Amino acid sequence: MTAGPFATATEVESAGEHAYLGSIAPGWDIAGNANGGYLLAIGVRALVAATGRPDPVTATAHYLSPGRPGPVGITTAVVKEGRRFATASAVLESDGRPLLAVLGTFGDLTEDAAALLVDGSPPDLPPVEECVHLAPGGAWPPPFNARVDMRLHPDDASFARGEPNGIARVRGWFRLPDGEPVDTVGLQLALDAFPPTIFNSDLPVGWTPTVELTTHVRARPAPGWLRCRFTTRFVTGGFLEEDGEIWDAEDRLVAQSRQLALVPRG
Secondary structure (H helix, E strand, C coil): CCCCCHHHHCCCCEEECCEEEECCCCCCCCCCCCCCCHHHHHHHHHHHHHHHCCCCEEEEEEEEECCCCCEEEEEEEHHHHHHCCCCEEEEEEECCEEEEEEEEECCEEEEEEEECCCCCCCCCCCHHHHCCCCCCCCCCCCHHHHCCEEEHCCCCCHHHHHHCCCCCCCEEECCCCCHHCCCCCCCHHHHHCCCHHHHCCCCCCCCCCCCEEEEEEEECCCCCCCCEEECCCCCCCCEEEEEEECCCCCCEEEEEEEEEEEECCC
């Protein structure tokens, strides 16, 4: 089967012991800087190869420098291997400049264990065709939007009309174009794909650089649209947090995230 655009844009190849080569592809950027979830996906691909485990159960990424199109080198280290999980780290570099440091635990989520407690539910979204598609054009929406298919809840897309609703929340549908399936590496992208929550507040709209992003994957998503919800409760000291949830077409919680980012400068 031919790899889809996302799989191709995040693929890595071995370059010797503990080393891999990848590339930041053009068009996966926001304001000229590669999307953070896309960068994380490249690092996670390398760690999947390094550990021999197919699924990132949890990954924590620290963003060190903006990523620009071009080749990247990835150095990995397996910290521990167990029967169920392996823990490993990776550093992505470009021209000798560190871009991203990742620490993750990897396993096999083939078996879908029954839920024991679910104190929550998927976001309530209108049908996909009634949601807002932010197609790229000029500086905003960014080129990245052409690489994914996102549809925002109409109430959460008011910032695009210059009318923020005052609620630091973004909900919407997500999938990859052309029927490319979203695997557990693709969930890393989805968890950082939506516009920042504070665009719907009265704070400046601008680049919101990620300092740290942690993802938790609960299950491999079923085929179909994903329902996503991101919220922020605290904006203090120049930082904000975003808490994310992704639910699949079978109403299962498949991934969560917590992100620390910088407040855009006015």
